Amino acid sequence: MQAKALVGGKLVSFKLSPELARAHRANAGKTMSDADAVAFVEQKRRRLALRRAKPYLESRP
């Protein structure tokens, strides 16, 4: 599977490694802007923080 990127003003095609190619196939049809990616990561961070805080939150009377 190939992907493209702009390198020094030229559009370069490159072969994806099997792992990244599998990820691209799994995400087929999806695209994300930079802002969407930032929001996605923030959502995951919040989930991680809540999971860490869960024992404390559950122990509160």
Added chain:
Amino acid sequence: MKVVLDTCVLKLATLPNPVNPAALIVELCLAGAIQAWASPAMVEEYQEVLAGHPDLLQRAVSKLELCYPLTELAVIRHEPDNRFLECALAVPVDYLLTVNTAHGHFDRPDYQGVLVLSPGRFLNLPTVQGLVQRQFPA
């Protein structure tokens, strides 16, 4: 060349966007052409974001250079971003690659010599262009 990858760069690399500089950067890291550094806190976040792609996560983590920052920083207003800066300054790396340069995030062009660049701008550096040509000859 040493870099720290913000988690959103890894996320963008997994998406089939028509033009995907993040994927090329991840490929350069997987091929060992550039050295990506991470701290345990960063790896934990990578695990959370790449949970749907376990083989990619495993390969990426196996290629990462691990660093254990001794200093906890509070330089960036958005607290979780400081984990990336701690690693970048402890190594120290040449570049911190992110798409999150909004106010309160990585909003400075450099942090004590660590340059903050977007994936697209990073690929325009002459040294990186050379690496790409060697790794992916036309």
